[in-house]
Amino acid sequence: xxxxxxxxxxxxxxxxxxxxxxxxxxxxxxxxxxxxxxxxxxxxxxxxxxxxxxxxxxxxxxxxxxxxxxxxxxxxxxxxxxxxxxxxxxxxxxxxxxxxxxxxxxxxxxxxxxxxxxxxxxxxxxxxxxxxxxxxxxxxxxxxxxxxxxxxxxxxxxxxxxxxxxxxxxxxxxxxxxxxxxxxxxxxxxxxxxxxxxxxxxxxxxxxxxxxxxxxxxxxxxxxxxxxxxxxxxxxxxxxxxxxxxxxxxxxxxxxxxxxxxxxxxxxxxxxxxxxxxxxxxxxxxxxxxxxxxxxxxxxxxxxxxxxxxxxxxxxxxxxxxxxxxxxxxxxxxxxxxxxxxxxxxxxxxxxxxxxxxxxxxxx
Amino acid sequence: xxxxxxxxxxxxxxxxxxxxxxxxxxxxxxxxxxxxxxxxxxxxxxxxxxxxxxxxxxxxxxxxxxxxxxxxxxxxxxxxxxxxxxxxxxxxxxxxxxxxxxxxxxxxxxxxxxxxxxxxxxxxxxxxxxxxxxxxxxxxxxxxxxxxxxxxxxxxxxxxxxxxxxxxxxxxxxxxxxxxxxxxxxxxxxxxxxxxxxxxxxxxxxxxxxxxxxxxxxxxxxxxxxxxxxxxxxxxxxxxxxxxxxxxxxxxxxxxxxxxxxxxxxxxxxxxxxxxxxxxxxxxxxxxxxxxxxxxxxxxxxxxxxxxxxxxxxxxxxxxxxxxxxxxxxxxxxxxxxxxxxxxxxxxxxxxxxxxxxxxxxxxxxxxxxxxxxxxxxxxxxxxxxxxxxxxxxxxxxxxxxxxxxxxxxxx
Numbered sequence: 001x002x003x004x005x006x007x008x009x010x011x012x013x014x015x016x017x018x019x020x021x022x023x024x025x026x027x028x029x030x031x032x033x034x035x036x037x038x039x040x041x042x043x044x045x046x047x048x049x050x051x052x053x054x055x056x057x058x059x060x061x062x063x064x065x066x067x068x069x070x071x072x073x074x075x076x077x078x079x080x081x082x083x084x085x086x087x088x089x090x091x092x093x094x095x096x097x098x099x100x101x102x103x104x105x106x107x108x109x110x111x112x113x114x115x116x117x118x119x120x121x122x123x124x125x126x127x128x129x130x131x132x133x134x135x136x137x138x139x140x141x142x143x144x145x146x147x148x149x150x151x152x153x154x155x156x157x158x159x160x161x162x163x164x165x166x167x168x169x170x171x172x173x174x175x176x177x178x179x180x181x182x183x184x185x186x187x188x189x190x191x192x193x194x195x196x197x198x199x200x201x202x203x204x205x206x207x208x209x210x211x212x213x214x215x216x217x218x219x220x221x222x223x224x225x226x227x228x229x230x231x232x233x234x235x236x237x238x239x240x241x242x243x244x245x246x247x248x249x250x251x252x253x254x255x256x257x258x259x260x261x262x263x264x265x266x267x268x269x270x271x272x273x274x275x276x277x278x279x280x281x282x283x284x285x286x287x288x289x290x291x292x293x294x295x296x297x298x299x300x301x302x303x304x305x306x307x308x309x310x311x312x313x314x315x316x317x318x319x320x321x322x323x324x325x326x327x328x329x330x331x332x333x334x335x336x337x338x339x340x341x342x343x344x345x346x347x348x349x350x351x352x353x354x355x356x357x358x359x360x361x362x363x364x
Numbered sequence: 365x366x367x368x369x370x371x372x373x374x375x376x377x378x379x380x381x382x383x384x385x386x387x388x389x390x391x392x393x394x395x396x397x398x399x400x401x402x403x404x405x406x407x408x409x410x411x412x413x414x415x416x417x418x419x420x421x422x423x424x425x426x427x428x429x430x431x432x433x434x435x436x437x438x439x440x441x442x443x444x445x446x447x448x449x450x451x452x453x454x455x456x457x458x459x460x461x462x463x464x465x466x467x468x469x470x471x472x473x474x475x476x477x478x479x480x481x482x483x484x485x486x487x488x489x490x491x492x493x494x495x496x497x498x499x500x501x502x503x504x505x506x507x508x509x510x511x512x513x514x515x516x517x518x519x520x521x522x523x524x525x526x527x528x529x530x531x532x533x534x535x536x537x538x539x540x541x542x543x544x545x546x547x548x549x550x551x552x553x554x555x556x557x558x559x560x561x562x563x564x565x566x567x568x569x570x571x572x573x574x575x576x577x578x579x580x581x582x583x584x585x586x587x588x589x590x591x592x593x594x595x596x597x598x599x600x601x602x603x604x605x606x607x608x609x610x611x612x613x614x615x616x617x618x619x620x621x622x623x624x625x626x627x628x629x630x631x632x633x634x635x636x637x638x639x640x641x642x643x644x645x646x647x648x649x650x651x652x653x654x655x656x657x658x659x660x661x662x663x664x665x666x667x668x669x670x671x672x673x674x675x676x677x678x679x680x681x682x683x684x685x686x687x688x689x690x691x692x693x694x695x696x697x698x699x700x701x702x703x704x705x706x707x708x709x710x711x712x713x714x715x716x717x718x719x720x721x722x723x724x725x726x727x728x729x730x731x732x733x734x735x736x737x738x739x740x741x742x743x744x745x746x747x748x749x750x751x752x753x754x755x756x757x758x759x760x761x762x763x764x765x766x767x768x769x770x771x772x773x774x775x776x
Contacts, residue, residue: 153531154556157564170567171574172581176602178532178556 016127018073018082019119021089022112022195023134030090041211053084054091055217061111062104062221062228065260069114072122093202098210098218104225106259109199117192121184125149128187135194148187150179159193164265232258232288241278245351247344249331250274250319257289266320266328270344272307274319277345282308319344369767372731372774374404374429376764377698380705380725381425387696388425390418392553396439396453400691401430402700414443431700434691437551439558447689454558455688457565459572459680461519462547463512466679474507474739485737505769507739508546508702513719520548521714522678526572527552530603535711542719544699544706549692565686574604574677579669582608585662587655594655594662596669599648604676611672613648616641619671627671633664698725703764720744724761731763732756733772741765 017026040047060068073085089112096108120128125141125148132139132149139149153175160168174181182190210218233243246254253267263271275285282304289300302311309316321343325331331338337350381388391397399413399421410428415421425433436443437458441451477490481499490502506512524540527533527550539551560568570576579596582605587595597609615623616637624634636657637644644653654665684690693699693706704723720742735751742748743762751766755775758766766772 152556154560154564157560157567161561161563161567166576166578167581169570169576171571171577171604174582174603174605175530175571176532177529 012130014079014082014086015073015075015077016130018077018085020116020131020134021086022116022198023131025134026086027090030087033087035087035091040214049084050087050091051214051217053088054095055221057088057092057111058095058099058104058108058221059224061108062224065107065111065114068111069118071115072119093199094207094210095214095218095221096203097205097207098214099222099225100206101222101225103229103259104221105200105203106261107225109196109203110260112199113192113196116195117188120188120191125184128184128191131191132187135191135198144181146183147174147181148184150176150181151187151190153178153180156180156182156190159190162193162262164262241275241280242352242355245348245355246274247338247347247351248333248335249322249325250344250348252332253330264328264330266324267330268303269307269317270319270325270330272304273317274344274348276304276308276316277318278348282310366773368776369772369774370405373431373703373764373767376703376726376760377404377431378426378429380698381422381429384696384725385422385426388418388422389695390415390421391435391694393439394418394421396441396443398436398438398440398443398450398691399424399694400434400436401428402432402434404429404431404700407431412444412446425697431698433694433697435694437690437692438688452688455560455690457552457554457557457560457568458684458690458692459523459550459552460543460547460684461516461523461549461679462543462545462681463516464506464546465681466515466519468512468515470509470511471506474509474741475505476737477502477504505771506546507741507769508704508720509739510720510742512546516547517714517717519679520550522676523550523572523680524711524714526678530571531568538711539695539708540711540714541695541706541708542717542723543693544704544723545702549706551692560688562686562688565688569680569682569685571604572678572680573682574607574673577604577608577673579608579666579673584608584654584665584669592651592655594665596652596654596665598652604673607676608669608672609648609652611675612653612669613672614675615668615671616644616653627667629664629667633660636660699768701768703761703768726760726764729760730757731760732775733758733763733766734775735766735772738766738769738771 012020012023012025012029017023017029020026035047040051060071073082077085092108096104099105116131120131128148129139129141132151137151137155139151141149153170156173157170160170166172170180243251243254250271253263253271256263257268257271272285275288276282280288285308286301286304289304305311307317319325320328322331322334322338322341325344335347335351337347337354341347341350394415394417397414398411399415401410401413401424402408403410410430413424415424436455438450438455439453441453443450445451472488475489476485476487478485479490479494479497479499480501480503481494482497484494484496490504493500494502520540524538527538528535533552533554537552537554539549539553541549541551543549582597582603583601584596585594587593589595597605597612599606599609599613601609621634621638624637629637636659640657643656647653647656655662695706695708698705703725704719705725707719707723709717709722721744724744732755734753734755735749736753738749738751740747740749741762743759743765746759746762748758748762763772763774767774
């Protein structure tokens with residue numbers, strides 16, 4: 001193979017740190033300068049812009065993941081602004097941890113990951129290499145268009161097995177000598193997952209004490225998250241849909257998708273067909289998918305319409321039977337209402353009947 | 365099985381483990397492995413055994429005299445505990461090629477079934493229902509015949525090629541062995557694979573077998589050059605790209621009109637394929653046959669390439685590899701169905717390897733047996749059978765094969 005090792009960037013510029021604040025070098029930079037917890041406590045003039053930006057990060061992640069990802073820090077930023085971008089990341093992590101809310105945590109991790117991935121797609125090869133090696137991918141440059149580099153197959157599999165798409169099957173990759181060749185698109189998508197997992201791991205902790213001024217910010221974020229979740233339920237789930245009566249299998253997929261996590265094809269199929277069968281319109285279901293995660297608009301619309309029967313065969317699909325859901329590991333903890341049921345719709349109906357009369361959803 | 369035959373097998377197995385004790389080499393990281401012994405008399409598995417050193421393992425084999433010995437591909441913190449408390453640390457990557465898992469031309473010659481209800485028997489695969497008693501449970505007997513073993517070896521050669529060329533494993537981390545029955549095992553011991561979960565290992569199975577492969581991801585599609593519409597993989601490409609080309613070449617060079625019909629191609633698509641077969645073959649020297657003949661659509665080429673994939677697909681047991689707690693037979697231990705031993709072979713010597721010679725464990729003495737029914741088989745350089753209800757004196761290895769298969773009894 002014609003390997004031409006290009007000199008790999010050793011040091012991140014201030015601009016790089018602003019774009020990729022999750023990198024080890026950015027973290028070291030922050031540590032090197034140090035944040036005084038005492039001063040944070042005062043929410044001093046000096047720290048306010050950092051904290052404001054940190055809160056904004058989480059807030060934007062909660063409001064709209066896809067627009068969060070589209071905002072690119074401008075190269076023309078002042079040095080101070082670049083530092084704010086960089087320092088606000090660990091502060092945003094602190095705020096998110098402080099909320100102790102899993103919805104906020106997944107949304108924030110997802111938004112940061114999407115943002116990184118969108119930025120990476122516009123980068124030169126050497127920056128991708130640098131970010132990849134930040135996650136110990138151990139990759140080198142080689143001059144083989146259209147690929148940016150090749151990664152060892154276990155690294156590829158660790159992430160790609162979660163994607164459930166034929167484009168990501170190992171058998172459909174170019175693999176030679178244990179290395180999977182990646183285009184810029186694919187490398188960015190895999191790195192996005194690395195960033196998401198990394199941010200989630202940073203969020204998987206607890207903070208014993210936060211100063212009141214910071215707690216005030218945390219409370220605002222919690223409030224916003226509650227509103228956002230309520231909004232998703234209200235707007236996307238029509239009144240006749242009773243989420244409390246969802247069988248655990250469907251609820252499991254619903255929660256996964258709501259948190260913006262990848263779900264298996266059969267999981268998405270089960271959720272979509274279930275929602276369409278309990279009275280949601282195709283538009284409702286479509287809006288639900290749009291609101292909760294990043295998604296391919298055309299693809300989602302096509303799939304929803306296909307399952308709903310307005311496209312393709314013209315038949316409306318029912319959810320897969322319980323036995324199928326068991327085989328695919330979607331049925332994890334059956335409930336009493338599942339007894340003897342063959343389909344999750346049966347369980348839903350039974351749970352619906354058991355709900356107290358005064359349920360507000362039932363009255364309408 | 366008569367108690368005489370059973371104790372005969374037991375004694376010979378005990379002799380083997382006594383005399384060949386030093387040939388039993390423990391797997392790497394012995395202390396981290398779980399061992400399982402299948403017991404001769406009851407055919408139950410003694411699980412969750414673990415050993416501190418080779419001596420203790422050898423002593424256990426001699427004392428227990430199991431019909432089959434297995435160890436875990438996985439490494440555990442506490443291998444002697446039950447599954448929940450073992451503390452999984454990682455696992456080697458293992459592959460099993462077994463002639464039972466792909467069609468060979470000969471099962472009707474040597475395989476037969478016995479109805480457990482009434483004892484009726486027949487050749488080939490068992491029926492769904494026994495025609496005599498209506499029973500649905502059958503015992504099946506398959507044989508380590510030459511044709512089946514050759515077919516398994518062909519798969520082994522393909523597998524080793526994929527593992528070395530595509531996965532980049534060096535011969536140092538690969539162990540290849542004849543299972544002692546109808547197939548081969550490949551064992552990859554590399555830090556790279558230890559932590560792979562079951563899903564990742566399933567992806568490796570799909571890779572090796574070409575499952576889910578779509579030729580468009582390997583270069584089959586619209587061409588950017590002006591002289592033709594389609595481009596596709598080249599014989600010199602590496603990885604599956606090259607395999608798609610090689611498989612397609614193999615398929616097209618040997619396909620009769622009938623074979624092509626079976627692909628579901630329509631007569632008007634098959635016609636140009638046959639009419640221009642010379643041009644198609646010559647095209648492999650340049651850019652391959654893709655789009656070289658007018659009237660064959662890209663979709664048709666995809667269908668043809670799929671048959672090429674099938675030719676290159678390695679037929680492995682799909683259950684073994686994704687199982688991260690799998691027990692595998694120990695090298696140089698005996699196989700309870702044949703009395704042969706599992707033997708390792710050098711990667712450079714696969715072509716010339718003769719399992720029915722190398723794996724023979726019992727090399728001396730003769731035994732008088734009564735054989736109920738057995739097909740012809742070879743052991744070392746001698747051919748035996750077929751037998752039907754007859755008494756005969758056989759060399760120990762041949763007799764052991766029939767005794768272990770349960771088709772013969774020791775007679776005094």
